[in-house]
Amino acid sequence: MESIQDAMKQLKNTRNFQEQFESLKNQVLTDRYVSEFLSMHPDVSEAAALKSLSSLYSFSNERKTCDACPGLEACPNLMPGYQPHLKLVREVIEVSYGKCPLKMQEDKQKALSTLMKSYFIPKEILQASFDRLYTVDSGRNEAIRHAVDFVKSVSLGQPAKGLYLHGKFGTGKTYLLGAIANALAEKHIESMIVHTPEFLHEMKSSINNGTFSEKMDMLKKVPVLMLDDIGAEHLTHWVRDEIIGVILQHRMMEKLPTLYSSNYTLDLLTEHLAFDQKGGMEKMKALRIMERIRHLSIPVFMGGEINYRL
Incomplete structure (x- = not known):
């Protein structure tokens, strides 16, 4: 100048x-x-x-x-x-x-990003909002309504069950989680959204680099946790019992809401979690985890013909 x-x-x-x-x-x-x-x-x-x-x-x-x-x-x-x-x-x-207005907007986004943590989530999901959601059928409308109600309850400090969003591939489940995370950030409520398969894979590596306990504490204690694509992970006894089970047990005891997205219904997720690497089934261990999911979340079908990934 x-x-x-x-x-x-x-x-x-x-x-x-x-x-x-x-x-x-x-x-x-x-x-x-x-x-x-x-x-x-x-x-x-x-x-x-x-x-x-x-x-x-x-x-x-x-x-x-x-x-x-x-x-x-x-x-x-x-x-x-x-x-x-x-x-x-x-x-x-x-x-x-x-x-200037642009600087204020940038600072606002930075402030919101500190409230909305994520692991292995695409950038467009982190910019999701309810305003951009395109509703085409009652299945998606119902899911959005539940999502809006969830944000409202949490922002008012009221007890709120999490959501278990399930439906076929590409119907906008992950995008809806991103919209929820952004809406919570606007209300100054911290959340974390993780792509479950990739995050669980990283958890194995974190044992060697000494960050395992830190990551576990984050997922156990964050005010609102969102497990995206649960059921798509490579399941082992250790993943199921020592990671997923421990995290959900802590969150249930502390009454911290957890949201999920999955291609599986709750019944199909039960079968997935019961899988034994030796070819058998461990139904009781699967049912123990499913009890926590069923007790603290509302199953919501995510319908629609539009593929949000296209």
Whole structure:
């Protein structure tokens, strides 16, 4: 951003310095924002304004940049993302800075992102919102209604059952979880959404790098947990009993809501969790986990013909 000192250096090399200076002065003093400010402060003399000519020049240039905003990343202002404002301090015109709308929006998103944690979730899901949901049938409408009711109850501090969203591949279950997470963040409620298969795979690695306990604590204690695509994971006794079972037991005891998305109905998920790697079935262990899921969540079918992944 060019300063008035730079502009004056250029004028000194011209023959008509005084004439050019007067032109520059008039350009600054007749600037729309400068003239509006001076009209609001008629007690400010022209002499006083000239003493602040350097500040007014910078202000004028930066406001012109703001009017033709090139975007936050390309902002050339002295303080990128901040918009200049004029103020009168002891009869001296000064320039102060406040966040521009784009900067405020960016800061808001950053603040929301600290409330909405995720693991292995696509970026578009993290930007989901109820406003963007496209309803085409009663199955999806019902799921959205349950989701909105859940956010409302949690934001009011009321006891709320989680949701078990189930339906065929690509009907928007994960997107709806993302919309719930964003709506909760707007209410300053922390949540975590994880893609269950990939996260459980990482949990195995975390034993070696010493982060296993930390990750377990996050999932056990986060105010709202969302397990996306449960049932698609590679199931082992350890995954079922020492990870899924322990997390859900803690959350049930602490009355912390958990939401799920799955291609399986609850009955099919029971069969999946009962699978024995040796070819047998461990129904009692599966039923123990399913009791926690059934007791603390509402099964909701996610219908529709539109594939949200296309």
